[in-house]
Amino acid sequence: MVDKKHYVEELKNKFLSKEACIGILGLGYVGLPLGLTFAEKGFSVLGFDIDQEKIHLISAGTSYIKHIGSERVNNAVKAGRLSATSDFSRTTEPDALILCVPTPLDKYREPDLSFVINTFEAMLPYVRKGQLISLESTTYPGTTEEELRSRLEEDRGFQVGNDLFLVYSPEREDPGNKKFNTATIPKVVGGTTPSCLEVGKALYGAVIEKVVPVSSTKAAELTKLLENIYRAVNIGLVNEMKIIADRMGIDIWEVIEAAASKPFGFTPFYPGPGLGGHCIPIDPFYLTWKARAYEVNTRFIELAGEVNAAMPEWVINKTMEALNEQGKAMKGSRILVLGLAYKKNIDDIRESPSVRLLELLRDKGADYGYIDHFYPKFPRMREHHFDLEATPFTMEYIRAADCIIIATDHDDFDYDLLQREAKLIVDTRGRYRKNFSNVVKS
Structure with a gap:
């Protein structure tokens, strides 16, 4: 019989020597940069995702996230440090399995753990003794113990903390932040047992500058x-x-x-x-x-x-008031939303208020559109549907619009040109500090 100390020391030594294989489940905005960080530190990384397009792009050495360069992906793939698959039976191969899947809200604005549970259920038959499992998805207190540990012990008969290890370590990615990256942002880690915490600290300490253990x-x-x-x-x-x-x-x-x-x-x-x-x-x-x-x-x-x-509705009301001042109704007016992403200089549209602005403009009868070079066509979303293509950021289209709402202030927009040529601008991001007759601050 192999005792707990053997598994603990074996995993710690593998992490220290970088002989461990790291499994990343979910290759999105959290999983891909985390996997690349491990690969760039010398680990072998096996990524898992149900999206075959992501698998194909990674295999081709191509990034599908704007702020992550394809060169990073290509270098890791060519070095034999990064590969990807949709075959969850291969989750038996890595020494550490890190879950980086979405945790959205359902239509009642309550936690939706379906991505976590479905991913965990898919890998559960293949989990083996001597592995570390880490959940990084944002969730409510108790999830790791109630949803993951219970399945490992009751469904598979593992002794968590003895022959298998379980931790929670929340992701802290900040897409587009040039001051901090995955390796330099301190990593909080909590274990279900002291030995779990010990192994978790060894995993993340191998690639991240500072690990912050909690009880x-x-x-x-x-x-x-x-x-x-x-x-x-x-x-x-x-x-x-x-x-x-x-x-x-x-x-x-x-x-x-x-x-x-x-x-x-x-x-x-x-x-x-x-x-x-x-x-x-x-x-x-x-x-x-x-x-x-x-x-x-x-x-x-x-x-x-x-x-x-309530902020999107407030912005739309300010826009209506500004149009009224010019003798125009919102219905039928050509209104463009500048920027789709939830913050500037990235291509992440999740929960973006720009989408809600488009919905409100549609409901009000506006002739609406958007400008964002990150999205030539409005992307597929689970809850929002628009058959729209991006309007070019050109003098012709700016002049033709009755109003432009600055919703996401990407740095590479020409704001001087916008101010000179636009009939009306509703600025929700404080891009214009001076007062201009055609700019309404909202």
């Missing part, structure tokens, strides 16, 4: 939620302040800049057309849903969510 998977799960709820609440506050400032005729961007000059006690957050991305608009609902099981009402968090969710 349990629940603590690690709540850490991720706190990080993003902190941002959601503060963005909700500044969005509400934006409305107050607008009614008072005050420039909120000027106020934020002045407040940020204080060297202590203030962190600047910035308003916008709403929240986007795979974390900030979603994470508060994971906690509020779980909190109800403990008979706790998360009023403060939910209020911030209401404020942020």
Whole structure:
């Protein structure tokens, strides 16, 4: 009989020597950069995804994510460090299996763990003794223990912490951030047992500069939620302040800049057309849903969510008012949304407020469209459908539009040209600090 100490030391030695094979389940905005980081540090990486197009592109050494260069993928593939498959029977091969799959909300705005559960169920028959499993998907406290550990022990008979190891380590990717990358962002890790934590620290410590251990998977799960709820609440506050400032005729961007000059006690957050991305608009609902099981009402968090969710409607109302000032109705007016992604300089459209703006423009009868070179054609989405192609960013199309809403301020748009040629601009991102007759700050 092989004892726990043997498995612990074997895995730690494999991670230290980089002889371990790392399995990445889910090759999206989190999984691909994580897999590349392991590959670039000398590990053999086997990626898993149900999307055959991603498998094909990786095998061809091509990136499908804008801010990740194809050169990185090609170098890893050519070096024999990165490969990809849709065959989940091969999950028996890696020494570590890292789940990086989506955790969205369902139509009732409650946690949808179907991607996690379905992926885990697909790999479960092939999990073997001596492996480490890490969940990185954002979720509510208790998921790792309640959904994963229970299946490993009850369905497969493993002794988690003895012959198989389970940790939770929340992803902290920030697409497009040039200051930090996967390897330099500190990694929080919580284990289901002390030996699980020990092995988890060894895994991530092999490729990431700083590992931050916490006492349990629940603590690690709540850490991720706190990080993003902190941002959601503060963005909700500044969005509400934006409305107050607008009614008072005050420039909120000027106020934020002045407040940020204080060297202590203030962190600047910035308003916008709403929240986007795979974390900030979603994470508060994971906690509020779980909190109800403990008979706790998360009023403060939910209020911030209401404020942020109302921002697209507020922007559309500001647009209607601005058009009225020019003697135009929104119905029939040509209105272009500038930028589809949820933040600038990336090609990630998940939960983007730009999509909600397009829906509202459609509902109001506008002749609507969008400008975004990252998306020549509106992409396939699970809940949103538009048969649209991108409008070119040219003087001709800018002049022809009745209004342009700056929803995502990609740096490579020519904002001087836009200001000179557009009839009306609704700026939701504070791109224009000076006052112009054709710019409405929203």
